[in-house]
Amino acid sequence: MKPNAFALVQLLRTATDICYHKFGQQLHSYAIRSGYHYSNIYVSTSLIKLYVKMHSFTHAHNLFVEIPQPNVVSWNTLISGYVQAGLFPEALSLFKNLERSEICADAFSVTSAMTACAQLSLLKLGGSIHSKTVKLGLVNDTVVANCLIDMYGKYGSVERAVCVFSDITNKDVISWNSVIAACANNGNVGLGFKFLQLMPNPDVISYNGLINGIAQAGNIEDAVWILSTMPCPNSSSWNSVITGFVNKNRVHEALDMFRKLQMRNLQMDEFTFSIILNGIAGISAVTWGMLIHCCTVKYGLDSSVVVGTALIDMYSKCGRVNDAEFIFNVLPNRNLVSWNAMISGYARNGDFVQVISLFDSLKMERDTKPDGITFLNLISACSHTQIPFETAIHYFDAMINEYGIAPSIEHCCSMIRLMGQKGELQRAQRMIQELGFESCGVVWRSLLGACGTQEDLQVAEIAASKVIELEKDEDYVYVMLSNMYASFGRWEDVNEIRSLMSKKRVRKEAGSSWIEVNR
Known part of the structure; x- marks a missing residue:
C-alpha cells in the first residue's frame, strides 16, 4: 500500500521532529511523483516546515510560492521559520505580503511579526501591528499581549508595556515575567520589584528577569542581594550576576561569585564558563584561565563549541597562542x-x-x-x-x-590606518566619501591620527575641521595639530594653537599602563 496524504503528513512531521532530513527529502520526491506536492496544502505546508528546520529557506520559499492557495498556516510556517533563524527582514516582508493577500492574519502571524520588529527596533511598524491586533480582535489574547509587552520592553517603552499588561484579563506567569523583565532591563528596577511582590507565585524566571536587569543597568550589589534572598536560585541566576561583574570590569568579584557557585554544587553550564573566561581574557589572567580550563574538562564541557571558543579567545589574549591553536584543532565542531x-x-x-x-x-x-x-x-x-x-x-x-x-565604520577605520602607514592619505579621504561615511566623526578622527604619522598637513586640516564639526572634540584636534605644526617648524601656528589650548584649559593627559599581579 502507498501512503495517502494523511500518512505522508504524519511521516513528514516525524522526519522533521527527529531531524531525519534525508528521509524527509525522499518523502518530498514521493509527494511530487504522487501529485500531493501541489494538490494537498497540508503536505505542502509540512514540506515547508521540513526545509525551514533544515535552514534551507530557498527551498522553503519556492515550495510556498508553488502552493496555489496557501492558508494562514502555510504563511505562518514560513514567517516563524524566518524569525527563528534570525532572518527578521524576510519575516516582515512576508508578513506584509500576507496583509495584502485575502488571508486574514491570526495570533501566530502577529506574534511572529512583533518578535521581528522587536529585534530590529522598528517601533513605528510594531505600533502599527499593535493597531492591527486591536482591529482583528486579538488584543485580549494573552499570548499576543505577552508578545506586545516583550516588544515594548525591547524598545525601552516601559509605559506602553505596563499599559498592555494592565489590560490583560487573564494574566499568566509569562505576562508577569515579561513586565518584570521590561521594567528591569530599562532601569526601572523599583517598578520591576513592585511587580515581583504583587505576582501571585513568582518562579525562578521572575527573579532572574529582575536580577539580570539590575546586573546590567543598576547597582550590581542589589542583584547580589536578590540572589541571596530568592528561594531556589539556579545557574542562570548566578550567571546574570557573574555577567554583571564581568561587564563592569570587576572580574575578581566575578571570580569570587564563580567560586561560591562551585561551593553550592549547582550545575554550571556552557554560559557560566564562557562568561567567566571572557572576563579572565580581559585582564589576561592566564593562571585563572588554566584553572577554569581544568573545570571545563571536569564538567565535560571543554569540547563544547561555546566553551572551546571562549578558551581559544582567553589563551590568545593571554599570549598563549599555541594553547589556543591546540584547542581549535581538537574541537569536534567549529562555528x-x-x-x-x-x-x-x-x-x-x-x-x-x-x-x-x-x-x-x-x-x-x-x-x-x-x-x-x-x-x-x-x-x-x-x-x-x-x-x-x-x-x-x-x-x-x-x-x-x-x-x-x-563595510562598517570599523572596516573603514582599519583601512584608513593601513593607508596611513603606506602614505595613501588622499586615497583614504576618497574612500571615506565613496563609502558614505562623510558624516561619521570617528572615521575622520582615524584619518587625522593617520596624518600624524605621515605629516600630511593638507589632509590633516580637512580631517581636523570635520572632527570639530561632527564630534565637537577640540581637545584632541588641538593636540594633534600642535604636534604636526611643530614638526613642520610652523611655530606661529603652534603658538596660536597652544594659546587656544591655554584659554580652553586643554591639557595633554599623561600616558599610563598596567600589569597583572598574582593575587
Whole structure:
C-alpha cells in the first residue's frame, strides 16, 4: 500500500521532529511523483516546515510560492521559520505580503511579526501591528499581549508595556515575567520589584528577569542581594550576576561569585564558563584561565563549541597562542565564531602568515562563510610590513563584491590606518566619501591620527575641521595639530594653537599602563 496524504503528513512531521532530513527529502520526491506536492496544502505546508528546520529557506520559499492557495498556516510556517533563524527582514516582508493577500492574519502571524520588529527596533511598524491586533480582535489574547509587552520592553517603552499588561484579563506567569523583565532591563528596577511582590507565585524566571536587569543597568550589589534572598536560585541566576561583574570590569568579584557557585554544587553550564573566561581574557589572567580550563574538562564541557571558543579567545589574549591553536584543532565542531577567535588570536599575537593561511582554510569550508569580523582581522593583519598593501585592497574588495558584506565604520577605520602607514592619505579621504561615511566623526578622527604619522598637513586640516564639526572634540584636534605644526617648524601656528589650548584649559593627559599581579 502507498501512503495517502494523511500518512505522508504524519511521516513528514516525524522526519522533521527527529531531524531525519534525508528521509524527509525522499518523502518530498514521493509527494511530487504522487501529485500531493501541489494538490494537498497540508503536505505542502509540512514540506515547508521540513526545509525551514533544515535552514534551507530557498527551498522553503519556492515550495510556498508553488502552493496555489496557501492558508494562514502555510504563511505562518514560513514567517516563524524566518524569525527563528534570525532572518527578521524576510519575516516582515512576508508578513506584509500576507496583509495584502485575502488571508486574514491570526495570533501566530502577529506574534511572529512583533518578535521581528522587536529585534530590529522598528517601533513605528510594531505600533502599527499593535493597531492591527486591536482591529482583528486579538488584543485580549494573552499570548499576543505577552508578545506586545516583550516588544515594548525591547524598545525601552516601559509605559506602553505596563499599559498592555494592565489590560490583560487573564494574566499568566509569562505576562508577569515579561513586565518584570521590561521594567528591569530599562532601569526601572523599583517598578520591576513592585511587580515581583504583587505576582501571585513568582518562579525562578521572575527573579532572574529582575536580577539580570539590575546586573546590567543598576547597582550590581542589589542583584547580589536578590540572589541571596530568592528561594531556589539556579545557574542562570548566578550567571546574570557573574555577567554583571564581568561587564563592569570587576572580574575578581566575578571570580569570587564563580567560586561560591562551585561551593553550592549547582550545575554550571556552557554560559557560566564562557562568561567567566571572557572576563579572565580581559585582564589576561592566564593562571585563572588554566584553572577554569581544568573545570571545563571536569564538567565535560571543554569540547563544547561555546566553551572551546571562549578558551581559544582567553589563551590568545593571554599570549598563549599555541594553547589556543591546540584547542581549535581538537574541537569536534567549529562555528564561525570559533574560526574568528583563532584568526583574531593569530592577528593579536603577530602571526600574520597564519592569519592568511587560516582564512584560506575557512574559504574551503562548505557550511561556514567569513563575515565582517573575519575581514576586520584580515585587514588588521595586513598592517604587517611583509604583506603587500594591494593584498589588503584585494581582501577589502572581495568582502564587498564576492561576499556581499557592507563595510562598517570599523572596516573603514582599519583601512584608513593601513593607508596611513603606506602614505595613501588622499586615497583614504576618497574612500571615506565613496563609502558614505562623510558624516561619521570617528572615521575622520582615524584619518587625522593617520596624518600624524605621515605629516600630511593638507589632509590633516580637512580631517581636523570635520572632527570639530561632527564630534565637537577640540581637545584632541588641538593636540594633534600642535604636534604636526611643530614638526613642520610652523611655530606661529603652534603658538596660536597652544594659546587656544591655554584659554580652553586643554591639557595633554599623561600616558599610563598596567600589569597583572598574582593575587
